[in-house]
Amino acid sequence: MFEEASEVFENMFKASFPLSFIVLLPAVLFLVSPLPAEAAHEFTVYRMQQYDLQGQAYGTRSSVLNTEARTVEADVLSRRCVIMRLLDFSYEKYQKALRQSAGAVVIILPQNMSTMPQDIVQQFMEIEPELLATETIVPVYFALEEEELLSIYEQTLTSSSSQGLASAAEVLLHTATANGFQMVTSGAQSKAVSDWAITSLEGRLAGVGGEDLPTIVLVAHYDSFGVAPWLSYGADSNGSGVSVLLELARLFSRLYTYKRTHAAYNLLFFVSGGGKFNYQGTKRWLEDNLDHTDSSLLQDNVAFVLCLDTLGSSDSLHLHVSKPPKEGSPQHTLLKELETVSSSQYPEVKFSMVHKKINLADDTLAWEHERFGIRRLPAFTLSHLESHRSAARSSIMDVRSVPGKGTQVDVQTLSRNTKIIAEALARVIYNLTGKGAPEDLQIFTEQMQVQEEQLSSVLDWLTSQPRAAQLVDKESPVVGTLEYYLSRYLKDVKRHYVKADKRDPEFVFYDQLKQVMNAYRVKPAIFDLLLALCIAVYLGVMYLAIQNFGLLYSVVRKVTQPKAKQH
Structure with missing residues (x-):
């Protein structure tokens, strides 16, 4: 079939060059045109x-x-x-x-x-x-x-x-x-996404020696924030805070297992959701515990609330307070113990207290402890950041990174800060200073020491997925794994949900x-215009050629006809 077609085209070309030009040129242009690959x-x-x-x-x-x-x-x-x-x-x-x-x-x-x-x-x-x-x-x-x-x-x-x-x-x-x-x-x-539930988690370690015991509350929000939710991994803010809280739960659960070290303090651990959205999880939790129930550790004697936020880098530690603690209060005792442990055991750490009043005129609160301060609970936030306005708290650049590149979370620094907090809390709970214990006394050593590998693995897991509040629902593996982890060390682990009010929502999330x-x-459009112009010129030339085919044919024959041999 192809041989027959080639003979037809060959005869056409020999017999009539203009006709072959009209037919073959568009065919050749079509065949050599670029294919729509990688379009x-x-x-x-x-x-x-x-x-x-x-x-x-x-x-x-x-x-x-x-x-x-x-x-x-x-x-x-x-x-x-x-x-x-x-x-x-x-x-x-x-x-x-x-x-x-x-x-x-x-x-x-x-x-x-x-x-x-x-x-x-x-x-x-x-x-x-x-x-x-x-x-x-x-x-x-x-x-x-x-x-x-x-x-x-x-x-x-x-x-x-x-x-x-x-x-x-x-x-x-x-x-x-x-x-x-x-x-x-x-x-x-x-x-808008309707009926979105922000999930928070609570667990506790009950003290020994009576029912009316003081309670120490440890808080960290787990959600991350950045300009794009799916790119927000929150390594330092607040993956580091959650990692420290979970390690503290492990350490004190071991102390509370033995009668000799079972302290006369209740420890309440709270992993809050919606922290980056004006601490919505903490707000609802406080309402549930203070306004809508008769049995809550928060309604009893709260010694203080310690919020953990951005603790994964730097040699500085700042205790942010809304109201300076009074001398002799448990809050003041913790402040002094943090100073003591930092100066005696880790002299490279620069510890200080930062006082900032709560500004209710602002759209959002500066630190999580301010939610507790509004409800007249003694609270403060521990962070290596001196100001709540630091860009590192709300950035997609807050990732686990190599030293010297971007926002980094150093596991050794995180482990050191965990040790400082744990030692200071233990000195408060067991009143070691009042009992004359030396300043350099260390409780968490050998079998009870902070496990750096576990801190690193928890942080790796937290930063392996975006944890923006819009992405973490009650069925999320983030919530499930946190609940499982808390249940290993704490009692009465519960979930708390926050849904926006349908009539006057405090927060609204969107999909897509x-x-x-x-x-x-x-x-571009100019290409189509030029192509149309070329096609119009081509058709015009073809029209003139066909209308004057006889003249064109005679000229072409005269040009292409071989000259007669002269004898």
Whole structure:
């Protein structure tokens, strides 16, 4: 069949060159045209935070994206998807895209945050609160670097950078030949999530020697926060605090197992949810225990509440208080014991007390202990951060990283801080200073020492998954594993749930936080215009050739006919 077809085309070509030209040229153009290989790429994107807190909207308000890609260097960004790499990102460029009515913004992050230069990490951490401070209408997404996505970025950058070309003709040619990409998300428009439950956990160790015993409460919130929920791993804030609390539960459960070391203090451990959303889990827990029940350890003699937050790095420890403790009170005793243990056993640690009054006019509380302070319970927060405004508390850069790169959690530092807290608590519980015990006395040694490997494994597990409050429901493995861990060492482990009020919700979460984005290869509109013009010219030439076929044929025959041999 192919041989017969080739003979037909050969005879046609020999007999009529113009006809063969008309037929074969489009066929050749069709056959040599580029195949639609690699015309589309698919990758995962993570949307910026969207939530309401105390009636105030935060983050991006949209999730639907179907626009052509541009980089911030382009002259026109209106209704375009602006792609930026973190290395080139700045708040000014982000604002430029929004001012020019960009259709969306996609920020490309490195696969490993710890590889980023420290100055870029610090700069982005400081920008994150500003990105969330105001409501953003256009969708804002984050994507992790991969080869195909970087290729799309480079090609888009090339097509966006036509300002330096010399002439209008070059600009036109550059625009027509450059590759473009249509960025499309697969998900629907985001909507509020109804009946979302924030889960908190409680467990206790009962003291010995009577019913009316003082209670020490140890608290740490487990949820993380950052500009994108699915990228929020919260290594230092507050994976470190939860790791310390769990290790303290293990250590004191062993002490409370033996009669000789069973102290006359109740220990109450509380792992709270919704900490990054104005401590919603703690607020509801306090309401349940103080307002709606007759039997609660919080209604008895509370010695103090110690909240643990960001303890995984630095040689500083700060005890944040809303009201300086009175001399002779259990709170003052703990303060002095922390100073004693730090100075005598770990002289490299700089310990201090930071006093800050509760500002009820602020939209959110500074530290978790302020929730207890509002209910007139003596409380404070222990942290290596001197200020609650530190960007490290709410950043996607808060990851387990190599030394010198980004926010790091050093396990040895975490173990040391756990030892300081455990020793200070033990000195308070057993009144060791009043009994004349030396300042350098250590209780948690040998078989009772802090297990650095266990601290590391708990922290590895916590930071292996994002723990944003919008992602951790009551069926989450995070909650289940924490409950199992507490049940190994504590009694009466319970769950507490928080749901937003339907009439006047204090918090509202939204879905569509993780989506699949497709990048389709497209040509710009000018390409279609030039292609239509070329087709029109071609058809015009073909029309004239057919109308004057006789004349054209005679000219071609005269040109192609071999000259007669002269004798």
